[in-house]
Amino acid sequence: MQANDLAFDRRHIWHPYTSMTRPLPAYPVVSADGCELTLSDGRRLVDGMSSWWAAIHGYNHPVINQAMKDQIGRMSHVMFGGITHPPAVALCRRLVALTPAGLDCVFLADSGSVAVEVAIKMALQYWQARGEPRRELLALRQGYHGDTFGAMSVCDPDNSMHSLYQGYLPPHRFIEAPRRRFDDTWREGDDAPLAALLAAHHRTLAAVILEPIVQGAGGMRFYHPEYLRRARALCDRYGILLIADEIATGFGRTGEWFACNLAGISPDILCVGKALTGGALTLSATLTRRHVADTLSDGDAGCFMHGPTFMANPLACAAANASLSLLEDESWRPRVAAIAAGLSAGLLPLADHPRVRDVRVLGAIGVVETTQPVNMAALQRWFVDRGVWIRPFGKLIYLMPPYIISPPALAWLIDAITDALDSPTHFLS
Numbered sequence: 028m029q030a031n032d033l034a035f036d037r038r039h040i041w042h043p044y045t046s047m048t049r050p051l052p053a054y055p056v057v058s059a060d061g062c063e064l065t066l067s068d069g070r071r072l073v074d075g076m077s078s079w080w081a082a083i084h085g086y087n088h089p090v091i092n093q094a095m096k097d098q099i100g101r102m103s104h105v106m107f108g109g110i111t112h113p114p115a116v117a118l119c120r121r122l123v124a125l126t127p128a129g130l131d132c133v134f135l136a137d138s139g140s141v142a143v144e145v146a147i148k149m150a151l152q153y154w155q156a157r158g159e160p161r162r163e164l165l166a167l168r169q170g171y172h173g174d175t176f177g178a179m180s181v182c183d184p185d186n187s188m189h190s191l192y193q194g195y196l197p198p199h200r201f202i203e204a205p206r207r208r209f210d211d212t213w214r215e216g217d218d219a220p221l222a223a224l225l226a227a228h229h230r231t232l233a234a235v236i237l238e239p240i241v242q243g244a245g246g247m248r249f250y251h252p253e254y255l256r257r258a259r260a261l262c263d264r265y266g267i268l269l270i271a272d273e274i275a276t277g278f279g280r281t282g283e284w285f286a287c288n289l290a291g292i293s294p295d296i297l298c299v300g301k302a303l304t305g306g307a308l309t310l311s312a313t314l315t316r317r318h319v320a321d322t323l324s325d326g327d328a329g330c331f332m333h334g335p336t337f338m339a340n341p342l343a344c345a346a347a348n349a350s351l352s353l354l355e356d357e358s359w360r361p362r363v364a365a366i367a368a369g370l371s372a373g374l375l376p377l378a379d380h381p382r383v384r385d386v387r388v389l390g391a392i393g394v395v396e397t398t399q400p401v402n403m404a405a406l407q408r409w410f411v412d413r414g415v416w417i418r419p420f421g422k423l424i425y426l427m428p429p430y431i432i433s434p435p436a437l438a439w440l441i442d443a444i445t446d447a448l449d450s451p452t453h454f455l456s
């Protein structure tokens with residue numbers, strides 16, 4: 028890319044969460060293959076991010092590419108209203124089989140945020156159809172569910188700056204984030220705040236929405252599976268729907284197919300996205316139980332009121348089918364376990380570093396929480412100069428590499444983080 032392309036980018040193009048007046052630098056990537064991104068000046072970076080949880084098989088994967096090429100030759104898109112097609116049917120068959128038990132009805136959409144909107148609308152229509160309209164949701168603090176209004180309304184109110192959109196966001200209930208860590212010993216009473224809140228408010232709540240086990244963009248926290256089991260049991264006791272947002276965690280990232288499997292539970296509504304296509308195209312799905320689908324279908328509306336233009340895009344479904352076929356032999360299990368072992372061996376000792384507040388590893392996710400916020404521009408540049416692509420935010424420097432990463436490449440990422448901690452210029456005071 029030419030210098031004037033970058034100047035145009037800076038002047039005219041928004042990037043995620045950036046300013047138009049003071050944009051952070053954007054690095055020009057011209058291709059990506061396996062675990063490497065190639066910059067326009069020829070430098071190659073080891074990818075530690077999987078493009079935000081998505082590229083689990085790495086980039087430019089021959090099986091996914093071939094599936095997309097084959098599908099392009101047949102049709103890239105056709106409307107889903109009144110039409111169905113083989114890639115969608117194959118994908119939904121797979122999703123029903125792979126996801127936790129009882130999730131039998133699939134709604135395909137185009138992004139994670141929309142999958143969450145769909146989940147919320149399903150819950151609202153469910154209660155409407157029962158003749159007992161409920162609008163309130165219960166969400167966890169430090170949660171993240173996307174950037175559209177419905178999704179944002181259940182994100183952590185402080186992290187996602189609810190104050191900016193006051194009057195636009197429906198008010199929901201929030202409960203403190205689960206405190207017991209994933210590998211701590213569960214103590215009786217750890218779920219007391221949740222139990223108390225549900226006891227008090229279950230009559231007005233439509234659903235509980237949460238990210239199972241891993242709270243992603245809202246803080247990269249891993250909580251105890253027993254919390255999730257208790258949440259499931261409490262929702263059952265009061266007849267409230269449980270919505271599990273597995274958009275970040277789905278498809279092996281935590282060491283299980285889904286984070287819900289770590290607790291042995293099944294939600295009433297499940298959202299998946301991100302890694303669904305192996306990172307090749309945007310696609311998401313919201314699955315629900317037959318009784319939820321039947322109840323809302325028999326309500327006043329007579330149907331579920333949602334239908335994206337690009338619903339079930341055949342090309343994206345073909346990519347997803349290819350990605351799932353790569354996962355089906357479960358060879359990702361030993362790979363994710365090896366990444367977990369590598370991250371634990373490399374990152375956990377950093378807990379003693381004076382700039383480190385906490386280190387945690389779960390599956391192919393490694394998090395270093397620092398005492399000071401990172402100087403994003405300075406640290407990002409330093410990482411790029413080191414030949415790694417790691418995108419820190421706030422006080423979090425974290426890795427979620429493609430499952431195919433080699434041990435030396437993983438060590439390269441870990442070494443970069445280790446050395447980064449030693450420079451005061453990488454942190455704000």
Ligand SMILES: *Cc1c(COP(=O)(O)O)cnc(C)c1O
Binds near residue numbers: 140143171273274300
């Ligand atoms: C990324 C994410 C979303 C939003 O997905 P988009 O595709 O960015 O709209 C929702 N929930 C969770 C848990 C996520 O990680």
